[in-house]
Amino acid sequence: MLKTSKIFLYDEPTVSQIQLERLATFLKEIFLIQVETRESISKLSKEDTAEKIAACRILNPIKPYERHKPTIDEIRFEESLIPKEETSIDLLHIFFTNKLTCTYDYEDFRYHGRALIGANPSIISITGIIEAPAKPREYYIELISHAAQNANIESIKQKYRGDFLEYNDSRLSKIIEGYLLQEIFYFETGEPFCDKKECRLYNAHWQKDLLYSQLESGKLCDKHQQVLKKLVI
Ligand SMILES: [Zn+2]
Numbered sequence: 001m002l003k004t005s006k007i008f009l010y011d012e013p014t015v016s017q018i019q020l021e022r023l024a025t026f027l028k029e030i031f032l033i034q035v036e037t038r039e040s041i042s043k044l045s046k047e048d049t050a051e052k053i054a055a056c057r058i059l060n061p062i063k064p065y066e067r068h069k070p071t072i073d074e075i076r077f078e079e080s081l082i083p084k085e086e087t088s089i090d091l092l093h094i095f096f097t098n099k100l101t102c103t104y105d106y107e108d109f110r111y112h113g114r115a116l117i118g119a120n121p122s123i124i125s126i127t128g129i130i131e132a133p134a135k136p137r138e139y140y141i142e143l144i145s146h147a148a149q150n151a152n153i154e155s156i157k158q159k160y161r162g163d164f165l166e167y168n169d170s171r172l173s174k175i176i177e178g179y180l181l182q183e184i185f186y187f188e189t190g191e192p193f194c195d196k197k198e199c200r201l202y203n204a205h206w207q208k209d210l211l212y213s214q215l216e217s218g219k220l221c222d223k224h225q226q227v228l229k230k231l232v233i
Contacts, residue, residue, distance in 0.1 A: 002231050003188055005090040006034040012096035013040055015126045017172035020096075026177055031184065032232050041081055041095060082121060092187055093121035094180065101125040116179050118186040124179050126172065133207045135164040164207035171215060178214040185224070188231055196221045 007027060011020045024035040082093055101123050102111040115128035139160045146156055165172060178200040185201055186192030194201035197213055199221035204210035220228060 001233065002031060002033060003090060004031075004033060004092045004184070006036065006092070007031075007184070008036050008038055008086070008091065008093045010038045010093070010095040011040045012098050012126060014098050015096065015172070017168070017170065018096050018126070018176060019173055022173070023177065023180060027180065027184070030181075030228070030232075089120075091120075092184070094183060095121055095123050096176075097123055097125050098127055099125060100127040100131060116182055116192070118183050118192055120187060122183050122187075124176065124183065126176070129172065129175060129179065129210075130165045130167060130169075133164075133204050133210045135207050136160060139163070165210070171211070174218070175210065175214045181220070185227070189227065194221055194224055196223075199224055 020037040024037050027035045101114050101117050103114055104111050113128050113132040115132050117123040142156050181200050182192040193203040198217040202213040
């Protein structure tokens with residue numbers, strides 16, 4: 001049985017490929033669950049959201065993000081995002097954003113862009129989907145060598161067009177579904193990812209793999225179809 005009784009999806013109006021109602025139908029069909037769509041948090045929040053989000057900016061990308069005691073304002077901001085009566089554990093809130101979400105990695109002491117920050121509430125970053133999985137190695141090499149010669153960068157981009165996602169890419173619509181599946185599997189089972197490339201739960205580090213898992217294959221592997229079956233009984 002699903003832990004979740006209802007999912008709330010929050011729009012990011014600057015990304016037309018999200019199509020919130022279509023995603024709601026997709027989730028209802030797969031998980032047989034209630035889904036409510038909402039406007040973006042910046043429209044819902046009573047306070048000045050932009051200013052508050054700006055306060056979370058990474059000021060120094062070299063230095064690890066330091067946790068600090070939240071101020072009264074920050075707590076009020078959290079409260080203004082999700083009303084108290086909707087913070088129950090069986091209600092899953094998923095926000096879409098065009099901002100790049102990052103986490104700090106202590107192994108290489110760097111920030112890494114992330115497409116998905118799984119928790120409740122969780123965040124799916126469209127910029128993260130475009131920027132976090134790497135583009136082909138050859139593309140970077142050509143770009144760097146041509147930049148050194150002041151050659152036409154646009155012609156290199158043209159050569160690799162289609163091999164990776166770009167802003168306003170129509171393929172984003174379908175790819176976003178895969179990240180939603182990963183978030184819900186994480187919330188339900190504690191495991192968001194699969195090691196099989198043909199599964200939509202595959203944690204792609206390369207754009208090529210992301211396009212393969214979500215578009216060419218576009219399904220869950222046998223194991224995860226079974227997990228899903230048990231979840232929705
Ligand atoms: Zn799988």
